[in-house]
Amino acid sequence: MLVQGIKSRPVxxxxxxxxxxxxHLFALECEGxxxxxxxxxxxxxxxxxxxxxxxxGPLPKVEAEYMWSAPTIAVLLNRLRxxxxxxxxxxxLYLSGTEGFIGQTMKxxxxxxxxxxxxxxxxxxxxxRRVQCVxxxxxxxxxxxxxxxxxxxxxxxxVRDHYSRRLAAFQGVCIDAEEPGTAPPPVxxxx
Amino acid sequence: MTINTEMDVRVAKITPVAEKVxxxxxxxxxxxxxPVFSGGAHVVVAMRDGDILRRNPYSLMSSxxxxxxxxxxxxxxxxxxxxxxxxxxxxxxxxxxTISQPINLFPYDVRGRKHIFLAGGIGITPFMAMMDxxxxxxxxxxxxxxxxxxxxGAYWQxxxxxxxxxxxxxxxDAEKLFIPxxxxxxxxxxxxxxxxxxPSGMIDGVLxxxxxxxxxxxxxxxxxxxxxxxxxxxxxxxKRSNKTITVGTHQSILEAVEAAGIDAPYLCRGGACGQCETxxxxxxxxxEHHDIFLEPDDRNxxxxxxxxxxxxxxxxxxxxx
Numbered sequence: 001m002l003v004q005g006i007k008s009r010p011v012x013x014x015x016x017x018x019x020x021x022x023x024h025l026f027a028l029e030c031e032g033x034x035x036x037x038x039x040x041x042x043x044x045x046x047x048x049x050x051x052x053x054x055x056x057g058p059l060p061k062v063e064a065e066y067m068w069s070a071p072t073i074a075v076l077l078n079r080l081r082x083x084x085x086x087x088x089x090x091x092x093l094y095l096s097g098t099e100g101f102i103g104q105t106m107k108x109x110x111x112x113x114x115x116x117x118x119x120x121x122x123x124x125x126x127x128x129r130r131v132q133c134v135x136x137x138x139x140x141x142x143x144x145x146x147x148x149x150x151x152x153x154x155x156x157x158x159v160r161d162h163y164s165r166r167l168a169a170f171q172g173v174c175i176d177a178e179e180p181g182t183a184p185p186p187v188x189x190x191x
Numbered sequence: 192m193t194i195n196t197e198m199d200v201r202v203a204k205i206t207p208v209a210e211k212v213x214x215x216x217x218x219x220x221x222x223x224x225x226p227v228f229s230g231g232a233h234v235v236v237a238m239r240d241g242d243i244l245r246r247n248p249y250s251l252m253s254s255x256x257x258x259x260x261x262x263x264x265x266x267x268x269x270x271x272x273x274x275x276x277x278x279x280x281x282x283x284x285x286x287x288x289t290i291s292q293p294i295n296l297f298p299y300d301v302r303g304r305k306h307i308f309l310a311g312g313i314g315i316t317p318f319m320a321m322m323d324x325x326x327x328x329x330x331x332x333x334x335x336x337x338x339x340x341x342x343x344g345a346y347w348q349x350x351x352x353x354x355x356x357x358x359x360x361x362x363x364d365a366e367k368l369f370i371p372x373x374x375x376x377x378x379x380x381x382x383x384x385x386x387x388x389x390p391s392g393m394i395d396g397v398l399x400x401x402x403x404x405x406x407x408x409x410x411x412x413x414x415x416x417x418x419x420x421x422x423x424x425x426x427x428x429x430k431r432s433n434k435t436i437t438v439g440t441h442q443s444i445l446e447a448v449e450a451a452g453i454d455a456p457y458l459c460r461g462g463a464c465g466q467c468e469t470x471x472x473x474x475x476x477x478x479e480h481h482d483i484f485l486e487p488d489d490r491n492x493x494x495x496x497x498x499x500x501x502x503x504x505x506x507x508x509x510x511x512x
Contacts, residue, residue: 018405018407020402020404020405021405022404023405088378088380088381089376089381089383089404089405089406090405091405092405092407112381113303113304113382114382115300115302118407118409
Protein backbone atom coordinates (compact mmCIF):
# COMPACT_ATOMS: atom_id res chain seq x y z
CA MET A 1 0.00 0.00 0.00
CA LEU A 2 1.49 3.32 -1.08
CA VAL A 3 0.19 6.75 -1.93
CA GLN A 4 1.78 7.81 -5.22
CA GLY A 5 1.65 10.66 -7.71
CA ILE A 6 2.80 13.29 -5.24
CA LYS A 7 4.97 16.05 -6.70
CA SER A 8 7.40 16.27 -3.81
CA ARG A 9 8.70 12.78 -4.61
CA PRO A 10 12.39 13.44 -5.43
CA VAL A 11 13.74 12.65 -8.88
CA UNK A 12 17.37 11.58 -9.17
CA UNK A 13 18.69 12.46 -12.60
CA UNK A 14 22.22 11.04 -12.45
CA UNK A 15 25.74 12.17 -11.56
CA UNK A 16 26.66 13.85 -14.88
CA UNK A 17 30.02 15.53 -14.27
CA UNK A 18 30.01 19.32 -14.66
CA UNK A 19 33.06 19.92 -16.85
CA UNK A 20 33.24 23.56 -15.76
CA UNK A 21 33.39 22.81 -12.05
CA UNK A 22 36.74 23.62 -10.51
CA UNK A 23 36.27 21.09 -7.71
CA HIS A 24 34.07 18.02 -7.50
CA LEU A 25 32.85 16.92 -4.09
CA PHE A 26 31.35 13.44 -3.91
CA ALA A 27 29.41 11.99 -0.99
CA LEU A 28 28.82 8.30 -1.68
CA GLU A 29 27.27 5.41 0.18
CA CYS A 30 28.12 1.76 -0.58
CA GLU A 31 26.64 1.03 -4.05
CA GLY A 32 26.82 4.77 -4.79
CA UNK A 33 30.47 4.16 -5.59
CA UNK A 34 29.32 2.48 -8.81
CA UNK A 35 27.74 5.71 -10.00
CA UNK A 36 31.13 7.41 -9.73
CA UNK A 37 32.84 4.56 -11.57
CA UNK A 38 30.28 4.81 -14.37
CA UNK A 39 31.20 8.49 -14.77
CA UNK A 40 34.93 7.69 -14.87
CA UNK A 41 34.20 5.22 -17.68
CA UNK A 42 32.09 7.65 -19.67
CA UNK A 43 34.03 10.95 -19.36
CA UNK A 44 37.50 9.74 -18.35
CA UNK A 45 39.36 10.12 -15.04
CA UNK A 46 40.59 13.74 -15.48
CA UNK A 47 38.02 15.18 -13.04
CA UNK A 48 39.36 12.96 -10.25
CA UNK A 49 42.43 15.21 -9.99
CA UNK A 50 40.22 17.93 -8.55
CA UNK A 51 37.86 15.64 -6.62
CA UNK A 52 37.19 15.04 -2.94
CA UNK A 53 35.47 11.74 -2.26
CA UNK A 54 33.72 11.10 1.05
CA UNK A 55 32.36 7.59 1.27
CA UNK A 56 30.42 5.41 3.70
CA GLY A 57 31.92 1.94 3.34
CA PRO A 58 34.81 0.81 1.13
CA LEU A 59 36.46 3.47 -1.05
CA PRO A 60 36.12 3.23 -4.83
CA LYS A 61 39.13 1.88 -6.71
CA VAL A 62 40.01 5.17 -8.36
CA GLU A 63 42.74 7.73 -7.79
CA ALA A 64 41.19 10.96 -6.63
CA GLU A 65 43.03 13.86 -5.08
CA TYR A 66 41.42 13.23 -1.72
CA MET A 67 39.50 10.18 -0.46
CA TRP A 68 38.09 9.46 2.96
CA SER A 69 36.03 6.58 4.27
CA ALA A 70 33.50 7.08 7.06
CA PRO A 71 32.19 4.28 9.28
CA THR A 72 28.61 5.61 9.36
CA ILE A 73 26.38 8.17 7.65
CA ALA A 74 26.37 10.37 10.76
CA VAL A 75 30.15 10.65 10.70
CA LEU A 76 30.15 11.45 6.99
CA LEU A 77 27.56 14.18 7.50
CA ASN A 78 29.83 15.98 9.97
CA ARG A 79 32.73 15.85 7.56
CA LEU A 80 30.56 16.99 4.66
CA ARG A 81 29.36 19.96 6.70
CA UNK A 82 32.94 21.10 7.30
CA UNK A 83 33.87 20.60 3.65
CA UNK A 84 30.91 22.62 2.42
CA UNK A 85 31.51 25.42 4.92
CA UNK A 86 35.01 25.91 3.56
CA UNK A 87 34.20 25.27 -0.10
CA UNK A 88 34.25 27.99 -2.76
CA UNK A 89 31.82 28.66 -5.58
CA UNK A 90 32.82 26.46 -8.48
CA UNK A 91 32.61 23.38 -6.28
CA UNK A 92 29.98 20.93 -7.51
CA LEU A 93 28.34 18.48 -5.12
CA TYR A 94 27.45 14.94 -6.23
CA LEU A 95 25.45 12.53 -4.06
CA SER A 96 24.85 8.85 -4.64
CA GLY A 97 23.53 5.99 -2.53
CA THR A 98 20.19 5.10 -1.01
CA GLU A 99 17.41 7.67 -0.88
CA GLY A 100 17.87 8.11 2.86
CA PHE A 101 21.56 8.88 2.33
CA ILE A 102 20.95 11.33 -0.54
CA GLY A 103 18.26 13.03 1.52
CA GLN A 104 20.43 13.46 4.60
CA THR A 105 23.48 14.70 2.70
CA MET A 106 21.29 17.07 0.71
CA LYS A 107 19.82 18.39 3.96
CA UNK A 108 23.33 19.32 5.09
CA UNK A 109 23.91 21.05 1.74
CA UNK A 110 20.64 22.98 2.00
CA UNK A 111 21.67 24.18 5.46
CA UNK A 112 24.76 25.60 3.75
CA UNK A 113 22.46 27.58 1.40
CA UNK A 114 23.10 25.48 -1.69
CA UNK A 115 20.26 25.34 -4.22
CA UNK A 116 19.09 21.72 -4.42
CA UNK A 117 18.69 22.01 -8.20
CA UNK A 118 22.43 22.51 -8.54
CA UNK A 119 23.20 19.23 -6.74
CA UNK A 120 23.65 16.13 -8.91
CA UNK A 121 22.15 12.94 -7.50
CA UNK A 122 21.92 9.29 -8.46
CA UNK A 123 19.99 6.62 -6.58
CA UNK A 124 21.92 3.38 -6.06
CA UNK A 125 21.33 0.43 -3.78
CA UNK A 126 18.30 -0.40 -1.68
CA UNK A 127 15.00 1.41 -2.20
CA UNK A 128 14.31 1.34 1.55
CA ARG A 129 12.99 4.67 2.78
CA ARG A 130 13.59 7.07 5.60
CA VAL A 131 10.14 7.94 6.92
CA GLN A 132 8.85 10.39 9.47
CA CYS A 133 5.81 9.52 11.58
CA VAL A 134 3.64 12.62 11.17
CA UNK A 135 2.09 11.95 14.59
CA UNK A 136 5.07 11.58 16.94
CA UNK A 137 7.65 13.09 14.51
CA UNK A 138 9.94 10.12 15.06
CA UNK A 139 12.03 9.13 12.04
CA UNK A 140 12.57 5.49 11.10
CA UNK A 141 15.36 4.57 8.69
CA UNK A 142 15.34 1.66 6.23
CA UNK A 143 11.59 1.22 6.05
CA UNK A 144 10.94 -1.63 3.60
CA UNK A 145 7.21 -2.12 4.02
CA UNK A 146 3.97 -0.19 3.93
CA UNK A 147 2.31 -0.03 6.33
CA UNK A 148 5.11 -0.16 8.88
CA UNK A 149 5.14 0.12 12.65
CA UNK A 150 6.58 3.40 13.93
CA UNK A 151 9.69 2.55 15.94
CA UNK A 152 8.93 5.47 18.24
CA UNK A 153 5.20 5.42 19.02
CA UNK A 154 4.07 2.05 17.64
CA UNK A 155 1.34 3.33 15.29
CA UNK A 156 0.76 1.54 11.99
CA UNK A 157 1.83 3.98 9.29
CA UNK A 158 0.98 4.22 5.60
CA VAL A 159 4.03 5.41 3.60
CA ARG A 160 3.25 8.25 1.22
CA ASP A 161 5.33 9.64 -1.66
CA HIS A 162 4.98 12.97 0.14
CA TYR A 163 8.59 13.98 0.79
CA SER A 164 10.17 16.69 2.93
CA ARG A 165 13.58 17.99 1.88
CA ARG A 166 13.87 19.83 5.17
CA LEU A 167 13.49 16.61 7.14
CA ALA A 168 15.02 14.36 4.48
CA ALA A 169 12.13 11.93 4.99
CA PHE A 170 8.93 10.61 3.45
CA GLN A 171 5.78 11.02 5.50
CA GLY A 172 4.04 8.13 7.26
CA VAL A 173 0.40 8.53 8.25
CA CYS A 174 -1.61 6.36 10.66
CA ILE A 175 -3.50 3.82 8.54
CA ASP A 176 -6.09 2.68 11.10
CA ALA A 177 -6.93 5.87 12.98
CA GLU A 178 -10.70 5.35 12.52
CA GLU A 179 -10.68 1.80 13.82
CA PRO A 180 -7.44 1.02 15.68
CA GLY A 181 -6.28 -2.54 15.20
CA THR A 182 -7.64 -2.92 11.65
CA ALA A 183 -4.38 -2.14 9.85
CA PRO A 184 -3.73 -4.41 6.84
CA PRO A 185 -0.60 -6.58 7.07
CA PRO A 186 2.69 -4.94 5.97
CA VAL A 187 3.66 -5.54 2.33
CA UNK A 188 7.29 -5.31 1.29
CA UNK A 189 7.41 -2.43 -1.17
CA UNK A 190 10.93 -0.99 -0.82
CA UNK A 191 13.44 -3.83 -1.12
CA MET B 192 -6.11 40.40 -20.33
CA THR B 193 -4.22 42.93 -18.26
CA ILE B 194 -6.09 43.84 -15.11
CA ASN B 195 -6.24 47.58 -14.75
CA THR B 196 -4.50 48.27 -11.47
CA GLU B 197 -2.51 51.25 -12.69
CA MET B 198 -1.92 54.17 -10.35
CA ASP B 199 -2.11 57.85 -11.30
CA VAL B 200 0.86 59.65 -9.84
CA ARG B 201 2.19 63.19 -9.70
CA VAL B 202 5.81 64.15 -10.21
CA ALA B 203 6.72 65.39 -6.74
CA LYS B 204 10.41 66.00 -7.26
CA ILE B 205 12.99 65.91 -10.03
CA THR B 206 16.61 65.71 -8.90
CA PRO B 207 19.64 65.80 -11.19
CA VAL B 208 21.89 63.04 -9.89
CA ALA B 209 24.77 62.87 -12.31
CA GLU B 210 25.54 63.77 -15.89
CA LYS B 211 22.46 62.68 -17.92
CA VAL B 212 20.82 60.98 -14.91
CA UNK B 213 17.75 62.33 -13.16
CA UNK B 214 15.75 60.96 -10.29
CA UNK B 215 11.95 61.24 -10.35
CA UNK B 216 9.82 61.03 -7.24
CA UNK B 217 6.19 59.99 -7.74
CA UNK B 218 3.36 60.45 -5.26
CA UNK B 219 -0.14 59.08 -5.65
CA UNK B 220 -2.85 61.46 -6.85
CA UNK B 221 -5.42 59.78 -4.62
CA UNK B 222 -3.26 60.34 -1.53
CA UNK B 223 -3.16 56.62 -0.71
CA UNK B 224 -0.04 54.69 0.21
CA UNK B 225 1.89 52.76 -2.40
CA PRO B 226 2.19 49.01 -1.89
CA VAL B 227 5.42 47.81 -0.30
CA PHE B 228 7.60 46.30 -3.02
CA SER B 229 10.57 43.95 -2.96
CA GLY B 230 14.06 44.98 -3.96
CA GLY B 231 14.65 44.43 -7.69
CA ALA B 232 11.07 45.33 -8.72
CA HIS B 233 10.21 47.66 -11.58
CA VAL B 234 7.17 49.64 -12.66
CA VAL B 235 5.96 50.43 -16.16
CA VAL B 236 5.59 54.19 -16.54
CA ALA B 237 2.96 55.32 -19.04
CA MET B 238 3.62 58.79 -20.42
CA ARG B 239 1.39 60.81 -22.67
CA ASP B 240 3.77 62.48 -25.15
CA GLY B 241 1.59 64.39 -27.59
CA ASP B 242 -0.31 61.77 -29.60
CA ILE B 243 1.89 58.94 -28.45
CA LEU B 244 1.40 56.92 -25.29
CA ARG B 245 4.81 55.69 -24.21
CA ARG B 246 5.20 52.83 -21.78
CA ASN B 247 8.66 52.07 -20.42
CA PRO B 248 9.83 49.88 -17.54
CA TYR B 249 12.05 51.41 -14.84
CA SER B 250 13.50 49.76 -11.75
CA LEU B 251 12.34 51.19 -8.45
CA MET B 252 15.33 52.50 -6.54
CA SER B 253 13.76 54.03 -3.48
CA SER B 254 13.51 52.21 -0.18
CA UNK B 255 11.12 49.23 -0.63
CA UNK B 256 9.37 49.91 2.67
CA UNK B 257 8.79 53.61 1.92
CA UNK B 258 5.14 53.70 0.90
CA UNK B 259 4.89 57.48 0.62
CA UNK B 260 6.53 57.63 -2.80
CA UNK B 261 8.23 55.60 -5.51
CA UNK B 262 11.43 56.79 -7.10
CA UNK B 263 13.10 55.90 -10.37
CA UNK B 264 16.37 57.13 -11.85
CA UNK B 265 16.55 57.57 -15.59
CA UNK B 266 19.52 57.85 -17.90
CA UNK B 267 19.05 60.13 -20.90
CA UNK B 268 19.83 57.66 -23.66
CA UNK B 269 21.76 58.97 -26.67
CA UNK B 270 19.45 57.49 -29.31
CA UNK B 271 16.31 57.51 -27.21
CA UNK B 272 13.14 56.04 -28.67
CA UNK B 273 11.43 58.86 -26.86
CA UNK B 274 10.92 57.68 -23.27
CA UNK B 275 14.09 58.96 -21.65
CA UNK B 276 14.03 62.12 -23.78
CA UNK B 277 10.46 62.79 -22.68
CA UNK B 278 11.27 62.24 -19.00
CA UNK B 279 14.38 64.39 -19.14
CA UNK B 280 13.18 67.23 -21.33
CA UNK B 281 9.39 67.40 -21.20
CA UNK B 282 8.18 66.06 -17.87
CA UNK B 283 7.76 68.85 -15.31
CA UNK B 284 7.16 69.02 -11.59
CA UNK B 285 3.48 68.43 -10.85
CA UNK B 286 2.79 66.60 -14.15
CA UNK B 287 0.76 63.41 -14.04
CA UNK B 288 1.85 60.02 -15.32
CA THR B 289 0.44 56.55 -14.77
CA ILE B 290 2.45 53.71 -13.34
CA SER B 291 1.79 49.99 -13.03
CA GLN B 292 1.90 47.96 -9.84
CA PRO B 293 5.45 46.92 -8.96
CA ILE B 294 6.58 43.72 -10.67
CA ASN B 295 9.69 41.86 -9.58
CA LEU B 296 11.47 39.79 -12.23
CA PHE B 297 14.82 40.27 -10.50
CA PRO B 298 14.35 39.22 -6.89
CA TYR B 299 17.29 38.11 -4.78
CA ASP B 300 17.48 34.56 -3.47
CA VAL B 301 16.86 34.76 0.27
CA ARG B 302 18.64 31.45 0.77
CA GLY B 303 21.97 32.91 -0.37
CA ARG B 304 24.85 32.86 2.10
CA LYS B 305 26.29 35.91 0.37
CA HIS B 306 25.13 38.17 -2.46
CA ILE B 307 27.37 39.91 -4.99
CA PHE B 308 25.97 42.70 -7.13
CA LEU B 309 27.71 43.73 -10.33
CA ALA B 310 26.35 46.97 -11.73
CA GLY B 311 27.31 48.85 -14.87
CA GLY B 312 26.18 52.47 -15.16
CA ILE B 313 22.43 53.00 -14.71
CA GLY B 314 22.15 49.24 -13.96
CA ILE B 315 22.75 50.32 -10.36
CA THR B 316 19.06 51.14 -9.81
CA PRO B 317 17.56 47.74 -8.86
CA PHE B 318 20.48 47.12 -6.50
CA MET B 319 19.79 50.32 -4.57
CA ALA B 320 16.42 48.98 -3.46
CA MET B 321 17.85 45.50 -2.85
CA MET B 322 20.69 46.82 -0.69
CA ASP B 323 18.30 48.95 1.34
CA UNK B 324 16.17 45.88 2.03
CA UNK B 325 19.16 43.65 2.70
CA UNK B 326 20.84 46.01 5.10
CA UNK B 327 17.65 46.01 7.19
CA UNK B 328 17.53 42.21 7.07
CA UNK B 329 21.21 41.91 7.91
CA UNK B 330 22.07 39.97 4.74
CA UNK B 331 25.64 39.72 3.56
CA UNK B 332 26.12 41.67 0.34
CA UNK B 333 28.80 43.36 -1.70
CA UNK B 334 28.47 45.82 -4.59
CA UNK B 335 30.92 46.12 -7.45
CA UNK B 336 29.91 49.15 -9.49
CA UNK B 337 31.50 50.17 -12.76
CA UNK B 338 31.01 53.74 -14.01
CA UNK B 339 32.36 55.59 -17.04
CA UNK B 340 33.77 58.48 -15.00
CA UNK B 341 32.96 59.99 -11.65
CA UNK B 342 30.74 62.71 -13.18
CA UNK B 343 28.55 60.21 -15.09
CA GLY B 344 28.36 57.69 -12.27
CA ALA B 345 25.16 58.01 -10.24
CA TYR B 346 25.07 57.49 -6.48
CA TRP B 347 28.55 56.02 -6.10
CA GLN B 348 29.46 58.53 -3.39
CA UNK B 349 26.18 58.12 -1.47
CA UNK B 350 26.39 54.35 -1.60
CA UNK B 351 30.00 54.31 -0.41
CA UNK B 352 29.12 56.64 2.46
CA UNK B 353 26.07 54.63 3.44
CA UNK B 354 27.34 51.05 3.22
CA UNK B 355 31.08 51.56 3.64
CA UNK B 356 34.03 51.00 1.34
CA UNK B 357 34.29 47.37 2.47
CA UNK B 358 30.92 46.63 0.86
CA UNK B 359 30.85 49.10 -2.04
CA UNK B 360 33.65 49.01 -4.60
CA UNK B 361 33.69 51.59 -7.37
CA UNK B 362 35.50 51.04 -10.67
CA UNK B 363 35.99 53.99 -12.99
CA ASP B 364 36.66 53.34 -16.68
CA ALA B 365 38.30 56.75 -17.13
CA GLU B 366 40.79 55.90 -14.37
CA LYS B 367 41.48 52.47 -15.83
CA LEU B 368 39.86 50.73 -12.89
CA PHE B 369 37.89 47.66 -13.95
CA ILE B 370 35.94 45.01 -12.05
CA PRO B 371 38.36 42.06 -11.59
CA UNK B 372 35.62 39.60 -12.54
CA UNK B 373 37.77 36.45 -12.65
CA UNK B 374 39.42 37.01 -9.29
CA UNK B 375 36.10 38.00 -7.77
CA UNK B 376 34.23 34.92 -9.02
CA UNK B 377 37.04 32.51 -8.19
CA UNK B 378 37.04 33.27 -4.51
CA UNK B 379 33.51 33.22 -3.11
CA UNK B 380 32.09 30.91 -0.46
CA UNK B 381 29.77 28.15 -1.63
CA UNK B 382 26.17 29.40 -1.50
CA UNK B 383 26.99 32.84 -2.97
CA UNK B 384 24.58 34.35 -5.49
CA UNK B 385 25.62 36.72 -8.26
CA UNK B 386 23.43 39.46 -9.74
CA UNK B 387 24.36 41.53 -12.73
CA UNK B 388 22.59 44.49 -14.30
CA UNK B 389 24.08 46.79 -16.91
CA PRO B 390 24.89 46.85 -20.63
CA SER B 391 24.20 43.58 -22.49
CA GLY B 392 27.91 43.04 -23.20
CA MET B 393 28.72 43.24 -19.51
CA ILE B 394 25.92 40.84 -18.55
CA ASP B 395 26.95 38.27 -21.17
CA GLY B 396 30.61 38.61 -20.21
CA VAL B 397 30.01 38.13 -16.50
CA LEU B 398 27.56 35.23 -16.90
CA UNK B 399 29.89 33.53 -19.37
CA UNK B 400 32.84 33.80 -17.01
CA UNK B 401 30.82 32.60 -14.04
CA UNK B 402 29.62 29.53 -15.94
CA UNK B 403 33.16 28.78 -17.07
CA UNK B 404 34.27 28.96 -13.44
CA UNK B 405 31.69 26.36 -12.43
CA UNK B 406 28.95 28.57 -11.01
CA UNK B 407 25.60 26.77 -11.39
CA UNK B 408 22.86 28.66 -13.22
CA UNK B 409 20.72 28.66 -10.09
CA UNK B 410 23.16 31.13 -8.51
CA UNK B 411 23.32 33.51 -11.47
CA UNK B 412 20.79 36.30 -11.91
CA UNK B 413 20.59 39.13 -14.38
CA UNK B 414 18.22 41.75 -15.62
CA UNK B 415 18.28 43.64 -18.86
CA UNK B 416 15.55 45.70 -20.36
CA UNK B 417 15.73 45.61 -24.11
CA UNK B 418 14.37 48.57 -25.97
CA UNK B 419 12.32 47.41 -28.97
CA UNK B 420 14.71 47.74 -31.91
CA UNK B 421 13.56 49.59 -35.04
CA UNK B 422 12.97 47.77 -38.32
CA UNK B 423 10.89 47.63 -41.49
CA UNK B 424 7.28 48.65 -41.59
CA UNK B 425 4.95 45.63 -41.80
CA UNK B 426 1.32 44.68 -41.37
CA UNK B 427 -0.05 42.62 -38.48
CA UNK B 428 -3.39 40.85 -38.90
CA UNK B 429 -5.09 40.36 -35.54
CA LYS B 430 -7.32 37.31 -35.89
CA ARG B 431 -9.51 37.60 -32.81
CA SER B 432 -9.96 41.37 -33.06
CA ASN B 433 -10.48 41.06 -36.80
CA LYS B 434 -8.25 44.03 -37.53
CA THR B 435 -5.18 44.72 -39.59
CA ILE B 436 -2.71 47.21 -38.20
CA THR B 437 0.55 48.70 -39.44
CA VAL B 438 3.65 48.46 -37.27
CA GLY B 439 5.88 51.50 -37.82
CA THR B 440 9.66 51.62 -37.98
CA HIS B 441 10.09 52.85 -34.41
CA GLN B 442 7.11 51.01 -32.97
CA SER B 443 6.89 47.57 -31.41
CA ILE B 444 4.01 45.24 -32.31
CA LEU B 445 2.72 45.69 -28.76
CA GLU B 446 2.74 49.47 -29.11
CA ALA B 447 0.95 49.29 -32.46
CA VAL B 448 -1.64 46.93 -30.96
CA GLU B 449 -2.24 49.30 -28.06
CA ALA B 450 -2.45 52.30 -30.39
CA ALA B 451 -5.27 50.44 -32.19
CA GLY B 452 -7.11 50.24 -28.86
CA ILE B 453 -6.57 46.54 -28.29
CA ASP B 454 -5.61 45.32 -24.83
CA ALA B 455 -2.75 42.81 -24.99
CA PRO B 456 -1.07 41.30 -21.92
CA TYR B 457 2.40 42.49 -20.97
CA LEU B 458 4.59 42.93 -17.89
CA CYS B 459 8.18 43.93 -18.59
CA ARG B 460 7.99 45.33 -22.14
CA GLY B 461 11.62 44.32 -22.46
CA GLY B 462 11.62 40.76 -23.80
CA ALA B 463 12.36 39.17 -20.45
CA CYS B 464 9.20 38.03 -18.67
CA GLY B 465 7.25 36.03 -21.24
CA GLN B 466 3.89 37.60 -20.46
CA CYS B 467 3.27 38.94 -23.98
CA GLU B 468 3.96 35.62 -25.72
CA THR B 469 1.62 35.47 -28.71
CA UNK B 470 0.77 32.66 -31.12
CA UNK B 471 1.73 33.23 -34.73
CA UNK B 472 -1.02 31.93 -37.03
CA UNK B 473 0.56 32.90 -40.30
CA UNK B 474 3.60 34.73 -41.49
CA UNK B 475 4.85 36.15 -44.80
CA UNK B 476 8.46 36.89 -44.00
CA UNK B 477 10.94 36.06 -41.28
CA UNK B 478 10.39 36.67 -37.57
CA GLU B 479 13.18 38.64 -35.91
CA HIS B 480 13.27 37.37 -32.33
CA HIS B 481 14.85 39.96 -30.03
CA ASP B 482 13.66 38.60 -26.68
CA ILE B 483 15.66 36.61 -24.15
CA PHE B 484 12.68 34.49 -23.08
CA LEU B 485 11.85 31.97 -25.81
CA GLU B 486 13.81 28.72 -25.90
CA PRO B 487 15.58 27.94 -29.20
CA ASP B 488 12.96 25.27 -30.02
CA ASP B 489 10.13 27.78 -29.71
CA ARG B 490 12.01 30.31 -31.82
CA ASN B 491 12.69 27.86 -34.58
CA UNK B 492 9.09 26.60 -34.62
CA UNK B 493 7.97 30.03 -35.83
CA UNK B 494 4.74 29.63 -33.84
CA UNK B 495 5.49 32.09 -31.06
CA UNK B 496 6.55 35.69 -30.82
CA UNK B 497 7.19 38.12 -27.96
CA UNK B 498 5.41 41.16 -29.31
CA UNK B 499 7.10 43.67 -26.97
CA UNK B 500 10.48 43.52 -28.73
CA UNK B 501 10.37 41.10 -31.67
CA UNK B 502 9.23 42.03 -35.16
CA UNK B 503 8.86 40.83 -38.71
CA UNK B 504 11.20 41.12 -41.64
CA UNK B 505 8.60 40.75 -44.32
CA UNK B 506 5.20 42.18 -45.13
CA UNK B 507 2.53 40.47 -43.03
CA UNK B 508 2.16 38.44 -39.85
CA UNK B 509 -1.09 36.98 -38.49
CA UNK B 510 -1.38 36.90 -34.71
CA UNK B 511 -3.82 35.28 -32.28
CA UNK B 512 -4.89 38.57 -30.70
